[in-house]
Amino acid sequence: MNNFTFHSPTEFIFGKGTETEVGKYVKKYGGTNVLLHYGGGSVIRSGLLDKVKESLDKEGIPFVELSGVRPNPRSGLVYEGINLAQSEGIDFILAVGGGSTIDSSKAIAAGTVYDGDFWDLYSGTPITKALPVGTVLTIAAAGSEGSPDSVITNENGMLKRGTGSDYLRPKFSILDPELTETLPTYQTAAGITDIMAHVFERFYSNTPATEITDRLCEAVLKTMIKEAPKVIKNPYDYDARANIMWAGMVAHNNMVGVGREQDWASHSIEHELSAQYDVAHGAGLAVVMPAWMRYVMKHNPMKFAQIATRVWGIDMDFNNPEETAIKGIKRFKSFLHKIKMPTSFAEIGAKEEDIPEMAHKACYGNGGTGTIGNFVKLSQKDVEEIYKLAL
Amino acid sequence: MNNFTFHSPTEFIFGKGTETEVGKYVKKYGGTNVLLHYGGGSVIRSGLLDKVKESLDKEGIPFVELSGVRPNPRSGLVYEGINLAQSEGIDFILAVGGGSTIDSSKAIAAGTVYDGDFWDLYSGTPITKALPVGTVLTIAAAGSEGSPDSVITNENGMLKRGTGSDYLRPKFSILDPELTETLPTYQTAAGITDIMAHVFERFYSNTPATEITDRLCEAVLKTMIKEAPKVIKNPYDYDARANIMWAGMVAHNNMVGVGREQDWASHSIEHELSAQYDVAHGAGLAVVMPAWMRYVMKHNPMKFAQIATRVWGIDMDFNNPEETAIKGIKRFKSFLHKIKMPTSFAEIGAKEEDIPEMAHKACYGNGGTGTIGNFVKLSQKDVEEIYKLAL
Numbered sequence: 001m002n003n004f005t006f007h008s009p010t011e012f013i014f015g016k017g018t019e020t021e022v023g024k025y026v027k028k029y030g031g032t033n034v035l036l037h038y039g040g041g042s043v044i045r046s047g048l049l050d051k052v053k054e055s056l057d058k059e060g061i062p063f064v065e066l067s068g069v070r071p072n073p074r075s076g077l078v079y080e081g082i083n084l085a086q087s088e089g090i091d092f093i094l095a096v097g098g099g100s101t102i103d104s105s106k107a108i109a110a111g112t113v114y115d116g117d118f119w120d121l122y123s124g125t126p127i128t129k130a131l132p133v134g135t136v137l138t139i140a141a142a143g144s145e146g147s148p149d150s151v152i153t154n155e156n157g158m159l160k161r162g163t164g165s166d167y168l169r170p171k172f173s174i175l176d177p178e179l180t181e182t183l184p185t186y187q188t189a190a191g192i193t194d195i196m197a198h199v200f201e202r203f204y205s206n207t208p209a210t211e212i213t214d215r216l217c218e219a220v221l222k223t224m225i226k227e228a229p230k231v232i233k234n235p236y237d238y239d240a241r242a243n244i245m246w247a248g249m250v251a252h253n254n255m256v257g258v259g260r261e262q263d264w265a266s267h268s269i270e271h272e273l274s275a276q277y278d279v280a281h282g283a284g285l286a287v288v289m290p291a292w293m294r295y296v297m298k299h300n301p302m303k304f305a306q307i308a309t310r311v312w313g314i315d316m317d318f319n320n321p322e323e324t325a326i327k328g329i330k331r332f333k334s335f336l337h338k339i340k341m342p343t344s345f346a347e348i349g350a351k352e353e354d355i356p357e358m359a360h361k362a363c364y365g366n367g368g369t370g371t372i373g374n375f376v377k378l379s380q381k382d383v384e385e386i387y388k389l390a391l
Numbered sequence: 392m393n394n395f396t397f398h399s400p401t402e403f404i405f406g407k408g409t410e411t412e413v414g415k416y417v418k419k420y421g422g423t424n425v426l427l428h429y430g431g432g433s434v435i436r437s438g439l440l441d442k443v444k445e446s447l448d449k450e451g452i453p454f455v456e457l458s459g460v461r462p463n464p465r466s467g468l469v470y471e472g473i474n475l476a477q478s479e480g481i482d483f484i485l486a487v488g489g490g491s492t493i494d495s496s497k498a499i500a501a502g503t504v505y506d507g508d509f510w511d512l513y514s515g516t517p518i519t520k521a522l523p524v525g526t527v528l529t530i531a532a533a534g535s536e537g538s539p540d541s542v543i544t545n546e547n548g549m550l551k552r553g554t555g556s557d558y559l560r561p562k563f564s565i566l567d568p569e570l571t572e573t574l575p576t577y578q579t580a581a582g583i584t585d586i587m588a589h590v591f592e593r594f595y596s597n598t599p600a601t602e603i604t605d606r607l608c609e610a611v612l613k614t615m616i617k618e619a620p621k622v623i624k625n626p627y628d629y630d631a632r633a634n635i636m637w638a639g640m641v642a643h644n645n646m647v648g649v650g651r652e653q654d655w656a657s658h659s660i661e662h663e664l665s666a667q668y669d670v671a672h673g674a675g676l677a678v679v680m681p682a683w684m685r686y687v688m689k690h691n692p693m694k695f696a697q698i699a700t701r702v703w704g705i706d707m708d709f710n711n712p713e714e715t716a717i718k719g720i721k722r723f724k725s726f727l728h729k730i731k732m733p734t735s736f737a738e739i740g741a742k743e744e745d746i747p748e749m750a751h752k753a754c755y756g757n758g759g760t761g762t763i764g765n766f767v768k769l770s771q772k773d774v775e776e777i778y779k780l781a782l
Contacts, residue, residue, distance in 0.1 A: 001633040003406025008399060014650065015394025209630035212614045212638045219606035226602055239600030242392040246650070247603045255646065259405065259637070 001210055001259040008253045010146050011172040014246065016238075018174050019136050022052050022094070023059035029132050029171040031092025034063035035085050037105045038096040039070060043138060046182060052096055052136060064088050069097060071281075072274060073104040075119060075154040081108035082118060085131070095135045095170075099142025102135050106150035106168040109133045122152055124367070127165035135173040140180055140245040141191030141282060143198055143252020145173035153275070160271050161366050175249065177241035185232060189339040190282025192228045195248045196221060197285040201264050202257030204296070204303060204375040214306070216256040221311045223247045225335065232339050265373025266292045269383055272358035272365075279348045286341035287348060290333045291389035294326075296376040301325040345391045352391060359383040392600055392650040399644045401537050402563040405637065407629075409567050410527050413443050413485070414450035420523050420562040422483025425454035426476050428496045429487040430461060434529060437573060443487055443527060455479050460488060462672075463665060464495040466510060466545045472499035473509060476522070486526040486561075490533025493526050497541040497559040500524045513543055515758070518556035526564040531571055531636040532582030532673060534589055534643020536564035544666070551662050552757050566640065568632035576623060580730040581673025583619045586639045587612060588676040592655050593648030595687070595694060595766040605697070607647040612702045614638045616726065623730050656764025657683045660774055663749035663756075670739045677732035678739060681724045682780035685717075687767040692716045736782045743782060750774040 013021060026034060034056060036049075043049045056063050066081050084090070085108055093112075095105035110130040111118030121127050137145045144150070148169050151162040180188070203217040223243055230240035250256065266288050273284040297304050305321040308314040308328025317324045333343050342348050363370050363380040371377045378386070404412060417425060425447060427440075434440045447454050457472050476484070476499060486496035501521040502509030512518050528536045535541070539560050542553040571579070594608040614634055621631035641647065657679050664675040688695050696712045699705040699719025708715045724734050733739050754761050754771040762768045769777070 001406075001630055001637075003409065005402065005404050007402040009402075011396065011398040011400075013396050015392075018394065209634070211617055212611070212634045212641065215610035215614050216607065216641070219610040220603070223603045223606050239392055242650070243600065243603045246392075250603065250607070250646075255641075259633070 002207055002261070004258045006254060006258045007166055008146060008169065008255070010170045010253075012146070012175060012249065013172060014175045016176060016178055018176050019048060019051055019179065020055055022134070022136055022174055023055035023057070023061055025172045025174070026056065026061055026092055026094060026134055027059050029092070029134060031061060031094070031132065031134070033088065033090050034061055034092045034094050035081065035088070035090040035108065036063045036065045036094050036096065037069065037081060037101060037108065038067050039101055040067055042182070043096050046179070048136070048138070048179060049096060052094070063094070064090070069101045069104045071100050072153045072160065072278070073100040075152055075156070078104055078107040078111060078118060078152060082111040085112040091131060093131055093133045095133060096138070098137065098139035099144040102133070102137075102142070102144040102170070103150040103152060105133050105135070106130070106144070107152050110165070110168065119154060122154075122161040122163045127163065127167050130165070130167040132171045133168070135170050137173055137175050137245070138179045139183060139187060139191050140241070140248035141194045143195070143248055145170060145175065146249045146253035158275060159366060160275050175245050177238055177245045180241050180245060181236050181238070183235070185235070185340060186283070187280065188231055188235065189228075189341050190280040191248070192224060192244065192282070192339060193286045193336065193341055194282040195244070195251045196224050197266060197282075197289055198251040199256060200289060201266060202260065202262045203307070204263045205260040206375060207260035210260045213256055213258060213260055218307070218310050220247050220251050220256060221307070225311070228339050261374050263373050263375040265375070265378050268362045268372045269386060272362050273348065273350060276354060276358060277348055277350055283342055283348060286336045286343055287345065287350070287390050288386070290329055290336070290343055291386045293329045293332070294389055295382065295386045297322070297325050297329065299376045304328055343390070345387070355384050355387045359387060393598055393652070395649040397645060397649045398557055399537060399560065399646070401561045401644075403537070403566060403640065404563060405566045407567060407569055409565050410439060410442055410570065411446050413525070413527055413565055414446035414448070414452055416563045416565070417447065417452055417483055417485060417525055418450050420483070420525060422452060422485070422523065422525070424479065424481050425452055425483045425485050426472065426479070426481045426499065427454045427456045427485050427487065428460065428472060428492060428499065429458050430492055431458050433573070434487050437570070439527070439529070439570060440487060443485070454485070455481070460492045460495045462491050463544045463551065463669070464491040466543055466547070469495055469498040469502060469509060469543060473502040476503040482522060484522055484524045486524060487529070489528065489530035490535040493524070493528075493533070493535035493561070494541040494543060496524050496526070497521070497535070498543050501556070501559065510545060513545070513552040513554045518554065518558050521556070521558040523562045524559070526561045528564055528566050528636070529570045530574060530578060530582050531632070531639035532585045534586070534639055536561060536566065537640045537644035549666060550757060551666050566636050568629060568636045571632050571636060572627050572629070574626070576626070576731060577674070578671065579622055579626065580619075580732050581671040582639070583615055583635065583673070583730060584677045584727065584732055585673040586635070586642045587615050588657060588680055589642040590647060591680060592657060593651065593653045594698070595654045596651040597766060598651035601651045604647055604649060604651055609698070609701050611638050611642050611647060612698070616702070619730050652765050654764050654766040656766070656769050659753050659763045660777060663753050664739065664741060667745060667749060668739055668741055674733055674739060677727045677734055678736065678741070678781050679777070681720055681727070681734060682777045684720045684723070685780055686773070686777045688713070688716050688720065690767045695719055734781070736778070746775050746778045750778060
């Protein structure tokens with residue numbers, strides 16, 4: 001096990017009806033003038049936004065609103081948010097939505113107190129302060145409610161870049177599984193895939209002797225396998241929604257990833273798909289991950305056989321562990337089909353002729369130096385082969 | 392799954408040599424005048440205390456020392472610590488040791504800024520503030536390094552009482568597994584038992600639909616089963632020590648217990664053993680837990696069969712789940728023997744004639760109202776039967 005630090009100071013308020021307490025928690029964490037940041041339609045239609053405003057009113061906390069966040073959140077809205085926050089003397093950013101809204105809120109929180117262009121903070125300049133952020137989460141997926149991460153797409157050149165800092169960890173996150181019950185199946189399934197990908201990116205590692213984090217990774221995966229089909233069948237299965245929502249946080253606050261080298265190649269490979277075809281991140285991961293697994297499996301078949309047997313319940317073939325490994329990957333792919341995710345270029349309208357450019361961008365874009373991933377270091381050529389396996 | 396809040400803001404610094412950074416973290420969390428609190432012999436002999444002092448000196452942070460903490464930490468030393476902290480203008484308590492030292496430090500931290508007798512805070516008065524506490528952990532066991540809990544024994548009547556408050560969560564905890572390599576086998580094994588007990592107390596619950604926390608509980612247990620025999624055989628197995636040490640934190644910061652009713656009867660039943668015979672808490676738990684399991688198993692045999700099959704790898708007997716449940720309990724008992732823990736009254740010098748009094752104290756002592764536990768609510772009579780099963 002490698003040395004590490006782990007710091008997840010976010011307060012989580014979990015369960016039915018907890019969104020009505022949001023005002024209390026904004027107050028607890030010092031908010032006296034709030035920027036209320038969200039996307040659009042669904043939080044308004046569902047009545048969630050009204051509940052949030054009512055709760056802020058009840059505590060006498062003034063707020064200004066900034067809506068319009070969309071998937072793969074853009075820099076333009078972040079600049080707008082920073083200007084608004086500065087001119088209105090905002091001291092707290094409240095995100096009501098999913099990963100995109102939270103990531104956009106984190107960018108505004110850091111940018112408002114940064115003396116310069118916020119994009120610097122997504123281009124290598126370390127974040128040294130940020131306004132406090134709180135969240136009311138509406139989709140189990142990105143894990144941004146408990147993570148130090150934020151990904152923003154710069155409209156100037158469509159660069160998609162991430163940053164991370166403990167200053168960006170939300171002060172509190174309200175997780176009410178009921179809020180996820182009205183999500184379309186596709187979004188629910190994309191979220192589930194994202195959660196599982198967050199575990200796989202951490203699990204596939206060359207660091208030896210990581211039994212505790214291996215087992216925690218497996219715990220999250222087994223939970224997803226049991227609960228996901230339930231919510232696809234019945235979106236109003238509260239307990240299944242609850243298990244998935246908490247698993248989504250656990251999968252990405254790094255509890256299951258400490259002390260080990262992590263991979264993250266599949267996320268880079270996927271980012272090009274969602275940038276090029278505006279496909280949901282989770283759906284892109286459903287296309288990329290099984291292909292990545294097939295491509296790198298031979299690097300350490302036993303690690304794949306471990307997932308096949310422990311997580312998918314496949315009998316170990318002791319004469320041929322690679323067979324077991326392959327069965328596990330196939331099972332993952334079947335599972336993705338079962339929850340109605342795409343697993344091929346064809347299904348998301350991606351084109352073979354775009355492969356060389358996407359592979360180049362994945363390896364050299366965003367300041368890349370030619371290789372991505374750690375479990376296996378992948379060159380542009382390797383990434384092309386992985387895309388081809390996903391055709 | 393039940394509604395819950397989860398807040399574990401402690402920063403964990405984990406790995407080889409991390410104790411030399413303690414000064415830096417005291418500074419980070421605002422310490423300018425430190426009470427350095429510890430037990431005695433081992434932290435001095437090992438050179439750990441000198442390293443800690445050197446690190447504080449390096450950051451120019453003055454400190455006063457208070458040693459003498461012993462297992463089942465006493466109120467007398469807490470009063471001494473509070474007086475010292477008040478007279479010296481202490482603003483940070485640094486614990487160097489195990490659960491007892493950390494619990495004693497937490498008591499001093501709360502008592503120093505409380506206007507009254509600190510024992511009030513262990514008798515029902517809620518804690519509303521405390522000095523910041525940091526820890527350098529020397530034994531994987533109590534989980535106090537990441538928990539809001541503290542247990543103190545009042546010498547006036549030998550009352551052993553616990554309290555809990557998020558104000559008592561350490562600001563940071565330094566976990567270097569190497570520091571645990573020189574522990575005697577008995578203490579190591581008692582710590583391992585304590586860690587497993589923290590999981591069982593959470594696992595055995597009547598709350599339905601808790602897949603994610605069930606799986607996380609099982610992850611910790613399986614890790615202990617794999618790693619514990621390694622450190623009993625070779626105390627210098629760093630990776631096994633590391634997995635156990637992190638599992639000890641995970642087992643008790645409540646990550647594996649949120650959203651469910653928890654039991655905690657075994658801890659109450661054990662407390663009377665350690666109070667009466669001054670036996671290590673973990674060793675007392677090794678005596679109590681298998682007996683408790685046998686006694687309550689019929690309440691929900693499937694829950695025990697789940698542990699038997701998923702954790703101990705026993706084949707499920709589908710015609711007779713109770714048989715499977717019993718096999719799992721037996722396997723736990725064999726495991727405890729394997730790591731050289733006692734599992735009977737005889738082995739710890741406990742006496743049958745003390746049973747009625749201990750059972751009475753367990754149910755009615757410390758403000759008890761006659762029943763303990765939640766998985767099964769136990770009366771004094773039940774507790775007597777459990778003690779008898781452990782003869």
